[in-house]
Amino acid sequence: MDLLHPQLRAFTAVLEEGSFEAAGRRLHITSSAVSQRIKALEDRLGQVLVLRQPPCRPTPAGELLLRRVRPMQALEAEALADFLPEKNETNRPIAIAVNSDSLDTWFLQALAQLSQAHGYLFDVRVDDQDHTLELIRNGSVLAAVTAEPTPLQGCEVQALGIMRYQAIASTAFVSRHFSQGAQADSLAQAPMIVFNRKDELQWRFIRQITDVTLAPPIHYLPTSTGFVKAAALGLGWCLAPDSMVCDALAARELALVAPGLWLDVPLYWQHAAIRSDTLRNIGAALQNAASSSLGPVQD
Template sequence: MLVVRQPPCRPTPAGELLLRRVRPMQTLQAEALADFLPEERQGAVVRPIAIAVNSDSLATWFLGALSDLNQQHGYLFDVRVDDQDHTLKLLRDGSVLGAVTAEATPVQGCEVLALGAMRYHAIAAPAFASHHFHAGVNAASLALAPMIVFDRKDELQWRFVRRITRARLAPPIHYLPTPTGFVEAASLGLGWCLAPDSLVRPALGEGSVVLLAQDRWLDVPLYWQHAAVRSDTLHNIGAVLRRTAASALRS
């Protein structure tokens, strides 16, 4: 049994194993056809390359890499979005050829390329910060201040809280699945949150948000994991991702 025929259709564990083998083979087959039968590639429909990425990368630096790859090689992409701690699931089950992930340990049959670290700052609107954090960022204030979280997979805010205090907290929570909307939501006083440095800087310059802790931030290392096959396509993607990330992430 390879497929569970229920909406949505999904692979069985055996189907996932087969997908992990087949997707890299499809890429190698397309490259071989391009090398040896270029006339058959004329006018052929290019198969989109399935890759997974976290939403914050997609909202900041990742689109530039996709644009470069499309212009240089004509690649089309089928981008799947998930939290950086969960994109590897899509690689494991064979849904994608590669994934931007926070996991440095390679999945079986995959290679890992370090991209850099995305820095996150805790921010809030000036009035919100004055009201909820006038006595500082501590267990008491964090327990009462509304917190903005992307979704129930999002652990970033909780990691920051654990850096400040080891107390068990249950603050009020807004679930808001929009990375670019995080900064705007914070500036409107909806709550406090963590947001990528590149998205925070313009709002800090405008004065619509402030840093809750000048000397506290969260660096999340990111990696590109992909199927370990000798593929020109995967090599090109990795090279462009590394080059683009080098100018956007912290080494």
């Protein structure tokens, strides 16, 4: 049973599944029926909502509608659970976004607790903490872990804590490249490991040390746990969360590039401002998990 209009159900299914065919399989109707429902919705609103190309993506008008529909889906699921608790069909994945480092450290603990306690399913999207907010803005997710403390219109924010990053490399790499310390000259020559082209952490750390514009050799390596292994193997230097490197530092498998310097990144939980038991439960679980791994956010 659905409380939302079938046209809205088809619209969200196409964007979540990426095609009319996949949406039809999920909704147990033909792809032609999916297309007819979306066309009828577009006619009603006088706007093209879906770019019909693989994968299907929302137009700007579609993003606006999707952002409005996401909270409605959460409230619909809660209403159906109240009246039809025996219906498993009401348990649909909750779309949320998180940065890779959080996902690989403290975040999964909260998801596991929520799944066991409430039976929630999750559709987790991964992006840099400076960019996850865009996934709320375009309607891709209902909520996100973000570095942005200022709420979007129609959203609320909870502080989670500070993730501390250390600049690390293998002991041999540090001896070879930073024997005189982390300075402009050494940072310009030493290979640097960066997650992807959105990753600004290493550059922010460099700006703490020097105002000189540098162009060091760069490895792009899109794996959080692989960062630590790559650094230990001498591929380059990088920033990694305390919790990922403390054991390797203690065992001297890794060394600090600049002892006494680090980068603190405050993290926040930003979500649609609706009276939702689901969002309240998720927020509480995330704050509990974050409290054992992250430092307190300073006012």
